[in-house]
Amino acid sequence: MNPKKIILCPNPNRDRGMLATKAAEKIIKEQGFQTVVCSPFRDPQEEAFADYRLQPLNQELRSADLLITFGGDGTILHLAKLAALNKTPVLGINMGGLGFIAELEAGELEALRKLADWKFEVESRMMLDVSVWRDGKQIYNNLGLNDAVIREGPISHVIHLKVSSDGRHLADIAGDGVIIATPTGSTAYSLSAGGPVVEPVAQTMVVCPICTHNMRFSSYVLSPEHTLTIELERNGRKPVYLFVDESRAFALKSDDKVQVRRSKYVTKLVHLSEKSFCEIFAQKMLPGGLNDEK
Numbered sequence: 001m002n003p004k005k006i007i008l009c010p011n012p013n014r015d016r017g018m019l020a021t022k023a024a025e026k027i028i029k030e031q032g033f034q035t036v037v038c039s040p041f042r043d044p045q046e047e048a049f050a051d052y053r054l055q056p057l058n059q060e061l062r063s064a065d066l067l068i069t070f071g072g073d074g075t076i077l078h079l080a081k082l083a084a085l086n087k088t089p090v091l092g093i094n095m096g097g098l099g100f101i102a103e104l105e106a107g108e109l110e111a112l113r114k115l116a117d118w119k120f121e122v123e124s125r126m127m128l129d130v131s132v133w134r135d136g137k138q139i140y141n142n143l144g145l146n147d148a149v150i151r152e153g154p155i156s157h158v159i160h161l162k163v164s165s166d167g168r169h170l171a172d173i174a175g176d177g178v179i180i181a182t183p184t185g186s187t188a189y190s191l192s193a194g195g196p197v198v199e200p201v202a203q204t205m206v207v208c209p210i211c212t213h214n215m216r217f218s219s220y221v222l223s224p225e226h227t228l229t230i231e232l233e234r235n236g237r238k239p240v241y242l243f244v245d246e247s248r249a250f251a252l253k254s255d256d257k258v259q260v261r262r263s264k265y266v267t268k269l270v271h272l273s274e275k276s277f278c279e280i281f282a283q284k285m286l287p288g289g290l291n292d293e294k
Contacts, residue, residue, distance in 0.1 A: 004065040004118065005034045007088075009057065009079060011071030012039075012048035014095040020070050020106050022050075024093065027109060031116045036060050040069065040079055061086040066115075066270065070106075072096020073188075077245045080127070080145040084265040089122050091270040098284055100187055101145075103272055114272050121271040123201050125184045126224065127263040130244050134256050144244040145267045146185030148260050150230055150252070151177030151210060153239030160233040163207060165226045172233075175212035177240075180205060180228060180260045184267075187285065195219045199277055205262070224262035231257050 006028055010021040025035050038057040039049065046054060061067070067083050068091045069075045076092045083090050092102030093109070104111055114120060130148045132140035142148075152159050161173040181190035183198040186206050191197060195208035196219060205226065208219040222228075232240055232254050241249040242258060252258070275283075 003032055003034045005036065005060075005063060006066045006068060006115075007057070007060055007064045008035055008037045009040050009067055009069045009075075010037070010049070011069070011075045011095070012045070014071040014075070018050040018052060020093060020095060020109065021052075024068065024070070024109050024112055027112045028115070031113065033115070036064075040071070040075055057082065061088055064088050066091060068093060069102070070095055072099055073101045074246060076101050077145055080245065080267045081143045084127060084143065084145075084263075084267050087268070089268040089270050091272070100280070100284055101184065101269070103270060108273075111272050123269045123271055124266040125200060125269055126182045126203055127265050127267055128180065128182055128205075128244075129259075129261050129263040130242070131259045132242065132250065132252065132256055133259065134253065140242070140250055142244040142247065143263055143265060144185075144247075145182065146188050146245045147179050147181040147190060148258070149177060149179050149189060149210075149243040150258060151241060151243070153241055155239070157238050158213070159238060159240050162231045162233050164229045164231070165222065167229070170220070170228070171207070171209075171217055172214070173209045173212055173217070174214065176210040178230060179208045179210060180230075181208060182206075187281065190219075191285075196221060197281065201277075203262070205260070227259060227261040229257055229259050 008021050015021050028035055036055045037052040038055050038060055067088050070093045093104050094102035095106050128144045130142045131138050161178055163171045179190045183202040184200045186198040190206055190208045193208050193210050195206050203224045205222045240252045
C-alpha cells in the first residue's frame with residue numbers, strides 16, 4: 001500500500017529559513033509518510049523556501065491525504081477554499097499571532113507523532129457561498145471559512161444596507177457595514193464588532209453590524225437554512241466593498257445584490273490536542289488567559 005501523502009505548506013514570511021517545516025518533515029518522515037512542499041502563494045519567491053524544490057499545490061492536492069500549514073490563521077484562510085474543494089483535511093501550525101484556527105503551536109511539533117496510526121478527530125467547519133448579482137446576472141462568487149464583510153471604502157462614511165432573509169426583511173443597517181460570519185468566523189472580525197461567540201462546529205450564521213447607528217440592533221444568530229441578501233441603499237457614489245475571508249476587495253455598485261448561504265463544502269480541520277474549545281478560547285481570547293479563570 002502506498003504511504004499517505006502529506007503536503008507541507010509554509011508561509012515563508014512566518015517560517016523564515018524553513019526551520020519549523022524541516023523539523024516537522026523529519027518527524028513525519030520517521031513515521032513512513034511521504035511529504036511534498038508547496039507554497040501557499042501563486043507567485044512564490046523560491047529562494048525564501050531554503051533548499052526545497054516546490055511542487056504545484058493545485059496538482060498535489062488532488063492526491064494528498066493531509067495539508068499542514070505553517071503560518072497564522074491567515075495562511076489557513078488563504079488555503080481553505082482549495083482544501084475544501086479537494087476535500088483535503090488541514091492541520092495548522094501557528095507561527096503567527098493569535099492562531100485561533102491553527103491546531104498546534106510551533107513548539108508543539110512532537111504532537112505530529114500522533115498521526116502515526118492515522119486515527120485522529122476531524123472537525124467539519126461550515127463555509128459560506130458568497131455571490132454578487134448585477135442586472136440579473138451573477139458576476140462574482142467565492143467560498144469563505146470565516147466571513148463575508150460588506151463595508152465602506154477608504155474614505156470613512158456611513159453606508160446604508162438592507163438585509164433580507166429568504167426574501168423577507170430582516171434589518172436595516174446604517175453604519176460602517178455588516179459581517180456575515182460562520183461559527184469559525186465568530187471569534188474573528190465579528191467578535192471585535194460586538195458579535196457573539198459561537199462554538200466552531202455549530203451550524204449557524206451570525207449577522208453582525210459594524211458600528212451601527214441603530215443601538216437596538218446588535219446581531220442575529222440564524223439557522224444555516226436561510227439565504228441572506230444584502231442590498232445597498234441611498235449610498236450614491238460612495239465606495240462600498242465586499243471582502244470574503246480577507247480576500248481582495250470587490251467593488252459593489254448601487255444596484256448590486258450580495259447573496260450569502262451555507263455552502264455544500266466544508267473545511268476539515270484535524271484535531272490532535274485534547275483541549276476543548278472553551279479552554280482554547282479562554283487561553284487565547286480572555287485577559288490573562290486561563291490564569292484569570294482560576
